[in-house]
Amino acid sequence: MVTKNQIKLVTSLQQKKYRSEHGLFVVEGKKMVNELLEVGLVPFKLFVDNSHELENFNKAELVSASELKQMSSLSTPNGILGVFHMRSTEKNENLDWTVALDAVRDPGNLGTIIRLCDWFGIKQLICSLDTVDCYNPKVLQATMGSIARVDVIYVDLPNYLKTMDYPIYGAFMDGENVYQKKLPEKGVLVMGNEANGISEEISELITERIAIPQFGEVTAESLNVATATAILLNEVRRNQAIQK
């Protein structure tokens, strides 16, 4: 039996303010819930609308389809909704490469970048404070479960970068051709905002400006930030793989 107050709490978590206040976030669908449980995230509540699922999910509560719909952010809820405690994530300095995002605003882009970090074995994604919240439902959906394996950490990005003693790479339209760079074993890759790229303040902290060469007629358009991140992470890893 779900109470009105619980429904109110769950729907409030669609807003970042309440997610931060309660330290809770919502995911929907069996696959996402299972992936979070597998990596050991702690569920606060699990709601299912079908009694068969009670066998699969220990401690889940049975609700009616209409109650689930009230709590869901989807137009067609898909049978299970999980409220999880946010992970406490600490910065880990013992990693090879880190990705840092400067004001990435589109949830789909952040989700795709988290999924890419997972693919390329980047354990830690550093985000400026004005990057979109990684617990935003659209971000979570786009990660396809990778949120469970990548630590997303929000920091004052200029201060963070100032403490780095590794090279800091940044993607710029007019940077040096990445094919001609020998990428090191350890570094930070900074990717900028969709419309404005890397901000001026952060630009000053970049030690290596890189670019993906363009082969078509040169037009003003840049690549989308998630696409560019895909290509540059591939460059980082292929460099390491080839050297071994």
Next chain:
Amino acid sequence: MVTKNQIKLVTSLQQKKYRSEHGLFVVEGKKMVNELLEVGLVPFKLFVDNSHELENFNKAELVSASELKQMSSLSTPNGILGVFHMRSTEKNENLDWTVALDAVRDPGNLGTIIRLCDWFGIKQLICSLDTVDCYNPKVLQATMGSIARVDVIYVDLPNYLKTMDYPIYGAFMDGENVYQKKLPEKGVLVMGNEANGISEEISELITERIAIPQFGEVTAESLNVATATAILLNEVRRNQAIQK
């Protein structure tokens, strides 16, 4: 003065059936309209809702904001709507690399792939007949104008591939590590459907099965098709750039 029949024609073009019947498609926004005009596409009609724009667009017709809204597929129309004749595109065999899509269904993915082809100088994108229509408004929006520079051609894909005398590369989860392949000067890169990958019929025509290596914990997820295309086109071009 726009007639009711014209409004009816323009809104009908939101459906593929009517786009094919009339050989016409719609784009919205100054940037898109300008890019299509620049590459020489022929406008059938241009509608603007502000008389200042009449100076910029030769032969544009002034309509009221409410008439523009009736014709637009956007919730907030952005001042200019162009109806263009589709380009007649012919297969060109004199190219270095071609990308071929097998049943890519998501408009955002197709749009992103067209934009990538433009970036990497791939002049021709071959699509199976069940790939989403490139004149779908969501595809056009995602191309960011690149539709003007890349020929998108719909063909019976198995028949098309049977006539190829270049190597045909296909992306598979269990393909060979692309870092270890020496990619040739000419070839076809086949990318598959979002959920099912490359179909069995097409698989039999692939001469080289390739994969992007995974560096994280190995999970079942594959990369999104647009992201994977980005990485593989980068591999094709870096190979050529390094050899020169």
